[in-house]
Amino acid sequence: MKTLKNSLLLFILMLCSVGVAQIKIISFENVNVVPMNIDTIIPNQRVIIANGKISKIEPATKSTTNHIDVTINATGKYLIPGLVETHYHLQNNIENEFKLLIANGITSARNMAEYDGQDQIKIRELARSNSILSSHYYTTGPYLKRNDFKHIDSVDVIVQYHKKRGYDYLKIADNLPKNIYLALLEKAQNESIEIVGHAQRELPLDYSLRIKSIAHMEEFMNIFSKEERNSIDCMQKAAKEIKTSGIYVSPTLGIFEMIIRYADKEKSAKLNADKNIRYLPKQYSDYWKSDKINYRKNSWFTDKESLARLEKELEWQKKITLLLHKQGVPLMAGSDTYGLFLPGFSLHHELELIRDSGLSNYETLKTATVVPARYLNTISLSGTVSEGKLADLVLLDKNPLENISNTRTISGVMIKGQWIDREKLDNLLLEVENSNK
Template sequence: MTALLWLSLKSQSDQSGVDMRLFAKTVVIGFLSLSSAIQAQSIVLEGVHLVPMTSEKVIHNQRVWIERGRISRIESMDNPAGQKADLYIDGRGKFLIPALSDTHFHQHRNSIEDTKLLFKLLIANGVGTVRTMAQWNEQDTIAIRQWAAQADTIAPHYYASGPQLNATNVKNVADAVAMVDMHQQRGYDFIKVHGNLDPQAYLALLERAAFYKLPVTGHAQRHLPLQYTLRMHSLAHIEELVVLLAGQQLQIPKVTPLELNDMVQQVKTSGITVTPTLSILALIPEYTDEKRYLALQKKYESQFIAYGEYLWFTNPDNPSYQSAFFKTPQMKKYIADMIQTSARLTKALSDAGVPLLVGSDNLGFHIAGFSVHEEMQQMQKAGMTPYQVLKAATADSARYLGRQALAGTLEVGKNAEFVLLAANPLLDISHTKRIEGVMHKGRWYNRAALDQLLSDVAQARQAEKTQPQ
C-alpha cells in the first residue's frame, strides 16, 4: 500500500482436395465461442506477430507451436506446417507478448473467495504472475501460494511476502532476528518492511535475512540516510526516494539536476531494484476532486471493487484518500509535486539502467489486473519507452522473481504464458489493454472466456451489496 495513505489484474489435404486445416479451424472457431478455457495437448497460433521481449523487435507472420504447455517451435508461416495440432488459433494481424507480472499486489480482504475473484481479474487482464506485498491479519499467504499452484486453479503464479514489519512488531534486535527466523521456517518468498525501524534492529534484520538468503523489500528508512535503504533487495515505491530527497515535511522542494543525478547514481551503484508504483499516486487527485471522484466511481473497472472496500473508501470519516486530510490545499500541492517528481525520478532511473519493475499497488478503485495496465501507462507517461515498460512487466520481472528460465520472454522451451493483443504494444503501451486471448497453465482463454471471468466477478460484487458487511 502506498505510504501516503498511511499518513492520516494443420494439416494436410485429403484425397478429395479438402484443406483439413481449414476444416479444423472451422471446428475450433466453434469451440472458441464457448465461455470456458480450452486445454489441449498441442496448440498452434498461426500468423501472429511475435513480440519476444528478447530485444526490441517484432517478428511478423509467425507460427507458434505449444506442446504440453511449453513452446516447442517458432517458425515463419512460409514454412510448411508439417504436423497436425489439437487446437488452432487464428492470430493473423494480432500481437503476442509474454504474460504480465504485478510485483506489488495486495489481497486486502481475508476471504479466500475474495482472493479467487481477484485472481480472475488478474488472468482476465493478462497478468500471469504476482508478488503479494503483505500478509494481513487472518490471512495466510503460504496457504494461498499452495492453493494457487494447483494445476486446476484459476490463479497466477504467486509469490508470498510475510506480515508487514514495522516498529510495532520489530522493536529491537531480538524481535528482528525472531521475525526473520519465522519467515524462514514458514517459507515466505520475501520479507516486507513497512515503516521506520530501530537502526540496530533494521541492520540485524538485514544480516539475518542475508544468512537465509531471504530478500528484503519494502519502504525506505526515512529517518536514516539513503545508504541504509539501499541495503535492501528492492524498494517498493519510488515516492520513498522522493521523501528522502525532500525530508519529512509535507513539502517537496524543487530538486536540482545535481541532487537528482546524485541520488540516481547511488541507487544504480547499490544494485537495488525499484518498483515505481506511479499509478496509485496518480489516482489520488481523482479522490480529492468531487467531479473527478464521481467519474471515477462510474468507470467500467469500478464495478469490480469489493463492496466492503467501496464502503471504506467512500466514507470521508475513514483515513482514506476521501478524508479531509487529503483535500487540504497543502496536501493537494504536496501530492501534485510528489506525482511530478516521482515521474521525473522514474525516467532518470530508467535512463541510468536501474532495474525497474511493474507493480500496481492495487487499492480502492485501483482495481487488481486493470491496475497493471494503468501502471504501465503511467511509466510511459513518465518518459519510458513502451519497450522499456513492457520489459519491466515481463522479462525483468521474471528474472527478479527467479522465473527467467520458464517465463518473461517468448522462446522455445519456455512455458506457454502469453497474451494475444489486437494492436502493437511497442507503439503504445495502452495497447496491452486490447486483449484477444490469454494462455495460462496450459489453458487457452479466448475473449469470450475472459469476458466470462469478468462477468463472474461483477456478479459476485453485485451480490455482496445484499450481504451484511
C-alpha cells in the same frame, strides 16, 4: 479371471487415452510476435505450444510437420509474454482476484503482505497445485512495521518465523531503529531470506539500498530534503548510487495518483463512476467511494494547496522514474492494489504512467515482463516469447510497441499452457461481478 484382466486392461487404456487427449498441441497462426528480448516485431509467425511450453516459432508460410490439435487464427494480432504484477495486495476473495488478474493478462503476481486472517502460504500452494485458476504466485510474510520490532531479540524471532513458514520475501513497511535494521539485514542474510519493501527514510540513502527491492518512488521523495530533490546534480548522484547497488525499484505511480483522484471532488466523482468497480464487493467499494476515507476528509489532501502539492510530487516521481531508467536502474511495474485501484486493471494504468514518465513503449513493457522475470529468477522460463519457455502469453488486438495502452486490447490469455479466449475471459469477469452482488 480372464474377463477381469481384460476389463482392467481396457480401463488402463481408457485412462491413457484420456491423458493423451488432455495434452493438446496449440498453434497461433500468422501472429505478430513481440519477443521482448529486443525492440522489434516479428510478423506473420506460427507459435506452437506443446506440454505447456513454446515448442516452436517459425514463419506461418512454412509448412508445419507438427500435429496440431487447436489452431488459433491470430492474423493481425500481437503475442507478448504474460504480464507480471510485482505489487499485489489481496483485499477480498482470492479466486475472484485471480480471475481479475488473468482477465487482464497477468500471469504472475508478487503479493506484498500477509494481513491478519490470511494464509498466504496456503494461497501459494493452491496456485502451484493448480487447484484453482491462478497466476504464478509469490508472497511476502506479514506487513512488518516498527511496532513489530519491540526489542533486538524480536529480529531473530521474526526471521525464524519467515524461514519456518517459507515466505518468498520479508516485507518491511516502516522506519526501523538503526540497530534493529542492521540486525535484521544480517540475520536475514544468514538465513538466505530476501528483504523487500519500503525505504528507511530516517537514514542515509545507502541503508535503503541494502535490500532486494524498493516499492514506491515516493520513498525517495521522503529520503531527500526539498533542496536535494530540486537539485539535478544531487539526484543524478543518487541515481548512480541506486544503480550501483543493484536494487530493483517499483515506481507504483498509480497508487500515489489515486490519492489525488480520491481527494479532488471532480476526479473523485469520475472515479466512483468507474464501471470496473462492479468487480469489487459492494460493501468494500461503498466504503472506498464514501467520504469516510482519510483522503477525502483530511485537508492535508483535499485543500486546493494540498492538491497542487500532490500534483507536483507526482510529477517529481515521474522525473525520477525517468532518471533512474536512464541510469540503468531496473524498474518493475507494480500497482499496489487496494481501494478502488482494482487488481488487474490497475497494472495497465501503471504502465501508462511509466510511459508518461518518458520511457519508450518497449522499455515500459519490459517493466512488466523481462525485468520482473529476472528479479523472480524465472528468466530461463519466462519474460520473453522464445522457444523452450513456459506458455504464459497474452494475445493482443493492437501493437503495444506503438501505444502502451494497447496492452488493454486482450484477445486471449494463455496461462500455464491453458488457452482462455476473449469469451471465456468475459465469463470470468461476469462470474466475479455476479459473486459481488
